[in-house]
Amino acid sequence: MAEITKRSEDYSRWYQDVIQAAELADNSPVRGCMVIRPNGYAIWENIQRTLDDKFKELGHVNAYFPLLIPKSFLAREAEHVEGFAKECAIVTHHRLKQVTVDGKTTVIPDPDSKLEEEYIIRPTSETVIWDQYRKWIQSYRDLPILINQWANVMRWEMRTRMFLRTTEFLWQEGHTAHATAEEGRAETLQMLEVYRWFAEDILAMPVITGTKTANERFAGAVETFSIEAMMQDNKALQAATSHDLGQNFAKAFDVTYQDAEGKVEHVWATSWGMSTRIIGALIMTHSDDNGLVLPPRIAHTKAVIVPIWKNDEEMAAVCEAADKLAAELWPVVGKVHVDKRDKMRPGWKYAEWERKGVPVRLELGPRDLAAGQVMMAARHDRAKNPVPFADLATALPAELERIQQDLFAIACKRRDDATYIIDSWDDFVKLYEGEGGFAQCHWCGDGDCEEAVQEKTRVTIRNIPFVRDGSRGECVHCGKPSIGRVLFAQSY
Amino acid sequence: MAEITKRSEDYSRWYQDVIQAAELADNSPVRGCMVIRPNGYAIWENIQRTLDDKFKELGHVNAYFPLLIPKSFLAREAEHVEGFAKECAIVTHHRLKQVTVDGKTTVIPDPDSKLEEEYIIRPTSETVIWDQYRKWIQSYRDLPILINQWANVMRWEMRTRMFLRTTEFLWQEGHTAHATAEEGRAETLQMLEVYRWFAEDILAMPVITGTKTANERFAGAVETFSIEAMMQDNKALQAATSHDLGQNFAKAFDVTYQDAEGKVEHVWATSWGMSTRIIGALIMTHSDDNGLVLPPRIAHTKAVIVPIWKNDEEMAAVCEAADKLAAELWPVVGKVHVDKRDKMRPGWKYAEWERKGVPVRLELGPRDLAAGQVMMAARHDRAKNPVPFADLATALPAELERIQQDLFAIACKRRDDATYIIDSWDDFVKLYEGEGGFAQCHWCGDGDCEEAVQEKTRVTIRNIPFVRDGSRGECVHCGKPSIGRVLFAQSY
Numbered sequence: 001m002a003e004i005t006k007r008s009e010d011y012s013r014w015y016q017d018v019i020q021a022a023e024l025a026d027n028s029p030v031r032g033c034m035v036i037r038p039n040g041y042a043i044w045e046n047i048q049r050t051l052d053d054k055f056k057e058l059g060h061v062n063a064y065f066p067l068l069i070p071k072s073f074l075a076r077e078a079e080h081v082e083g084f085a086k087e088c089a090i091v092t093h094h095r096l097k098q099v100t101v102d103g104k105t106t107v108i109p110d111p112d113s114k115l116e117e118e119y120i121i122r123p124t125s126e127t128v129i130w131d132q133y134r135k136w137i138q139s140y141r142d143l144p145i146l147i148n149q150w151a152n153v154m155r156w157e158m159r160t161r162m163f164l165r166t167t168e169f170l171w172q173e174g175h176t177a178h179a180t181a182e183e184g185r186a187e188t189l190q191m192l193e194v195y196r197w198f199a200e201d202i203l204a205m206p207v208i209t210g211t212k213t214a215n216e217r218f219a220g221a222v223e224t225f226s227i228e229a230m231m232q233d234n235k236a237l238q239a240a241t242s243h244d245l246g247q248n249f250a251k252a253f254d255v256t257y258q259d260a261e262g263k264v265e266h267v268w269a270t271s272w273g274m275s276t277r278i279i280g281a282l283i284m285t286h287s288d289d290n291g292l293v294l295p296p297r298i299a300h301t302k303a304v305i306v307p308i309w310k311n312d313e314e315m316a317a318v319c320e321a322a323d324k325l326a327a328e329l330w331p332v333v334g335k336v337h338v339d340k341r342d343k344m345r346p347g348w349k350y351a352e353w354e355r356k357g358v359p360v361r362l363e364l365g366p367r368d369l370a371a372g373q374v375m376m377a378a379r380h381d382r383a384k385n386p387v388p389f390a391d392l393a394t395a396l397p398a399e400l401e402r403i404q405q406d407l408f409a410i411a412c413k414r415r416d417d418a419t420y421i422i423d424s425w426d427d428f429v430k431l432y433e434g435e436g437g438f439a440q441c442h443w444c445g446d447g448d449c450e451e452a453v454q455e456k457t458r459v460t461i462r463n464i465p466f467v468r469d470g471s472r473g474e475c476v477h478c479g480k481p482s483i484g485r486v487l488f489a490q491s492y
Numbered sequence: 493m494a495e496i497t498k499r500s501e502d503y504s505r506w507y508q509d510v511i512q513a514a515e516l517a518d519n520s521p522v523r524g525c526m527v528i529r530p531n532g533y534a535i536w537e538n539i540q541r542t543l544d545d546k547f548k549e550l551g552h553v554n555a556y557f558p559l560l561i562p563k564s565f566l567a568r569e570a571e572h573v574e575g576f577a578k579e580c581a582i583v584t585h586h587r588l589k590q591v592t593v594d595g596k597t598t599v600i601p602d603p604d605s606k607l608e609e610e611y612i613i614r615p616t617s618e619t620v621i622w623d624q625y626r627k628w629i630q631s632y633r634d635l636p637i638l639i640n641q642w643a644n645v646m647r648w649e650m651r652t653r654m655f656l657r658t659t660e661f662l663w664q665e666g667h668t669a670h671a672t673a674e675e676g677r678a679e680t681l682q683m684l685e686v687y688r689w690f691a692e693d694i695l696a697m698p699v700i701t702g703t704k705t706a707n708e709r710f711a712g713a714v715e716t717f718s719i720e721a722m723m724q725d726n727k728a729l730q731a732a733t734s735h736d737l738g739q740n741f742a743k744a745f746d747v748t749y750q751d752a753e754g755k756v757e758h759v760w761a762t763s764w765g766m767s768t769r770i771i772g773a774l775i776m777t778h779s780d781d782n783g784l785v786l787p788p789r790i791a792h793t794k795a796v797i798v799p800i801w802k803n804d805e806e807m808a809a810v811c812e813a814a815d816k817l818a819a820e821l822w823p824v825v826g827k828v829h830v831d832k833r834d835k836m837r838p839g840w841k842y843a844e845w846e847r848k849g850v851p852v853r854l855e856l857g858p859r860d861l862a863a864g865q866v867m868m869a870a871r872h873d874r875a876k877n878p879v880p881f882a883d884l885a886t887a888l889p890a891e892l893e894r895i896q897q898d899l900f901a902i903a904c905k906r907r908d909d910a911t912y913i914i915d916s917w918d919d920f921v922k923l924y925e926g927e928g929g930f931a932q933c934h935w936c937g938d939g940d941c942e943e944a945v946q947e948k949t950r951v952t953i954r955n956i957p958f959v960r961d962g963s964r965g966e967c968v969h970c971g972k973p974s975i976g977r978v979l980f981a982q983s984y
Binding site: 109 | 518520521522525526527528529530532533534536537553554555556557558559560561562563564565566567573577578579580581582583584585586587588589590597598599600601605610611612613620623624627628639643644646648660662
């Protein structure tokens, strides 16, 4: 069994170890790309199902657009090409050719298959989607269009880290079209609220909702909003973004509609996305030195029953009882796994399920069976109690709910404990030379000043929180007037 | 409203028209790639959910492997590179550069970002997956591995047709690893049976299960099995394949395991897939000159209620009743849509929902409301009956079931009517110069003879059916001895 490095010893190594111990992902031979293993993908499937249901409840439908984007499309929106040209995979040929070099057969791109116009693998799909929307939108009757896509995208990152930053990643990208600026803005904020709900209520991950500064806006957006979470090393992680694109893409791709009065106008757009990056955030929010910790609402397996025996007769009896319990609990809480592996000590099994983050363990030995009970143990705080079989159908969901709430409360407290109101540049520098955290500081609103802060300290403005101290003050860096505090942090 | 060309007039145009009229897909600016529109993607989502549930029921789990495959990987399995090198998208650079040519700014692949080893976009994932399995498999305890992946893949096709053959397509690809040849073969056949069940029971599409000839085997397989369906133009369509890969990929990627006795052996492999191509098959199996026809079990919307009114008062009453009915029917049959669009004639709405393939239409006018009934009309045979409100919760599911069975029966009859036992080459040629269809013929077993048939008539052996006339005879083409009949057809 691989050892897990302690958080306090080497945080980044700990993160890698948790991923490996829980078998969530693996390195691949493709630069910057990872393999998402079944345990990791099961989390993504739960994320997909929960978000997808919510999107549909709000009237969205799914569609699928091409992986490849004609090179020239990217150039249509000036800021967009600036933002993505430097990190995109480019397809230039469509055929391999076998050749013999120094007596060795190998394959090369067939020069005769060179493309007239190169394609890039989508880093995001605004361009190819808005090119299509031009065909689909003529009149106000065609609006709104509320489309979401589940897809893989690719951004050629130089420094990668599993889940958090990978060259290829999976995500959903919503792309909506509206008749008015107000409708577009309302959609943008509605989807940000969906992400807040999902992060806090499902992932038990507290987040700060707010507006990105102009420097940090999505390439092509009028306004970008984000949810920002805090990891256990006091760094911030942007967990999702929602963009008000105004008429930028409609103008770049010439998408207009005729309103009820016959007036022709450009369409208003939004886009919003959450990616497999959120799994990295989930790992870093709750896990501990024993491995992965998962909030029950996102855990694939809600509980594991570990039957304990010394001989074949006991084995038959406890396994039968365990199977019966698992079958009874399934309709109540979801998947309950029975670990019947032979020739493996219970302690070894406990440690394995702890590493894998199953929220609750139910131990069932011959004496428990005789007493008609199981020992119920919570993964995150090791609380352990005997529960009679008859009570399990109420006690287990209650325990899962307690764990869900507790994980959220712990994460909130950790975040709040590492959040500071800072008014002097010395204190600011000291904070980020030390433990780090969220700093609520006054800022002048100048992008150059923001950049100077980043150059000096690697600290950025995460967002301008919707809920903030709006009193006037002086910029923590340059001293110029400020109309309210913003959220600073070092970030992933 | 776009006209739909009659099948009898121009079959291939009819197919395109049905797709457009039902808004299933659209052309894209990317060569050979299509956009799957919400109505088409909803069918794919139902396919995914149904297959995925079945895969999991049989013990499979999902995972995700990289989109890109190092060029050299493809070359490891000799037949594999032969099969896929000629049609793959090749990534050669990872950055675009803005340049000014003749005073015009454009983007080109940055020469400084040329990759040392090129990547290809996966045409299928055996190579990248088996490279990973080498890391995951040491002992017999690690087996079997039963992994499935939902993904996009790319094969650079020269002649494309929506859904049936596109450069990029969506699919699932199962990749399993086993300790013995027998287990591998059993898995291959089990998954073929899953596909047969899915095609016949869910899509109402009769198929012939069988073994592919050596010429038609998957590149790298020991044996390929397929399900073959017949379209309305009497052409065959391969609806899914399941491959017994033997130890070919394990040997190419050096994947071995130690058995319980300590002996080291190469692992046995299977792979199996179904793609968005099946949506093309679905369209061509059931649709008619009025548009799309969908079997109820795969339809996203099971029924549409069309309220009919002449004034505001009537409108309020029928719409309220329609909403109530839809809400009551939802838990019984699934989604029931109420079409409340104003200023649109009911006849227009009927035609639109027919084009979109909703299996049942419920008409509800003021007189129906007064009588406490709806008119229930089936999409495929236009059977129309009044049904009292109180009976709808039993009558609608019964009607959906009748439609499902009827569509299957119609498709079976059409297939059987166009299936012939043919023993002379003249009759064979005559059949394929005319209407075409399935021909059950004797074949000598020689690949060269098979190729000669194809060159002369564009007819191929679809498969060697599991259930077939196994009597001896003479090859329909060369007259040499044959040990049983095989299935010939022209195909998509």
